[in-house]
Amino acid sequence: MTENFQRFLSNDTGEEERFQESRLRPEGFEEYIGQSKVVENIHVMVESSNIRQQAMDHALLSGPPGLGKTSLAMLVAKALGSELHVISGPAIEKKGDLAAILTNLQPRDVLFIDEIHRMHISVEEILYSAMEDFRLDIVIGQGPSARTMQIEVSPFTLIGATTRSGLLSNPLRTRFMANLHFDFYQPEELAKIISNNAQKLNLEVESDALSHMAKCSRGTPRIANRILRRVRDFALVDGGNKINEEQVLKSLSLMEIDEYGLDRMDRKILSVILDYYGGGPVGIDALCATLAEDRSTIEDVFEPFLLKEGFLIRTPRGREISEKAKEHIAKYSN
Template identity: 50%
Template structure:
């Protein structure tokens, strides 16, 4: 018989304490547990209740919004509260109509199909999805050329939950086939503090209000980032022997400074972009690709990961002539704003 392991395991968390496993365990399992997005939660609850009363699958649902706000979690909750199985897929994995046909034909009646980044599906698959969503049927082409025939295949009724970070890239015919469309907004600081409080209790670490507020300020309005920073703070407390597993405001500051996350949530790449924009290009304007080459990153990474937050908090401006640093960016990096430098209002 093996020796007993001398440590406590929180029953709320998986024994496999990997990042992915812990992140999954921290997800709320119901709309009642889900924090924030009050309007979307109320709309979803009504949709699910109506479907339950009428004993039918819920309407197709499109969830849009920035990464990390809970789109995948809401899809899981839709399946759980409908008492139906869930199938997970993603747009990049569906690059041919045949990929989608194989996926749809294997669904069981009432199953919830979640397609993440649905805007990245192949166009031929999108066109097949139109008929599947509307009539629960697809047409399979057999043969080629003049001898090709179309064979209709009936599908089991299902609910599609699509998630996208760029809803503008979805064709109108696909968007119009969703019975309910919701846009998830960034979280307010007090909502993030509730997320951190809930996660901290599951991670067995005590985080007083001041420390929760400090993590919240650096979380960019995003629960996924808040939970990730909380796990790094927990690691810091474990290694440096915090009092009874409690994380102080100082522990939060020290832990996140170690991981290059500053007081407003900027990381190394964010600051590198601003620094290059200010020091190399005198605050801009400068083109995206030039800026990306300067910091050694892909233009798509700058545009989709770095730029949205910098623009949202007013440290960067987008103009027809390129990106510029705002006076607030100079102030945050403690760099004097030079005389004659362009301002956003000048362009």
């Protein structure tokens, strides 16, 4: 069975998405656009580690999904000439699983823990001494016969990723030397990313099509890539590899993305606050219950962009929508 065929049968869109994403990942720092503060910090840390030939200091990357945290971790490992080990925080169920991963690391390897704020607390505790002293304190047995065993770990670098650094426990957060925040991207930066990736996909993009895609990407490279791949389908069906603005408009409307880059869920959040709560303020728990959505999804995935663009306002009594949001909803429901 060819790889393509297997993927076609697989129902797992997550896997397909990951595969497509891996094709468009920046392969070197020169392809990593924007986030200049974060990149500058990381550069110094990498270079210092290379000069010392010791492990790079631990770094925490925080920010909404799709802004380039995983991609950056990959570039760091590459620049250190080390191996990258990727794990997802909530997927580690037992202390022993994490201990096994840690004891298998080579000196200067990078351990990337995604969604590190969702790790089980008992597993998290293993990390404290590993990060600080490159040592594991393991308790063997129970009750009066219990004893502590210490196991050495190679000096390694932990890169943690989280949607919000405030979600981390204090002991864990203070063990990171650098706490780096990712911001949403400017349209010009997204345009550069889209144009680089169009080249990788062998596409030509007209300039108004490019700026339109950049403007509607919700400040997020992952969404920019998704839009680009959708528009490519239109271009292919139209029999070419050149993308024009009309194809962009058609794709965006099919994806239900509006001129501000808001999608259906963004607009639903705003209109629920307007229709059910008179525009707010409404507490986050009541809002999530009405939307039948997870609180963390709303707070970490949707809210940051709505707040940044001034559609949503946070007040001590809850969330409110702005005049801009009301105008936008009115326009959209016509």
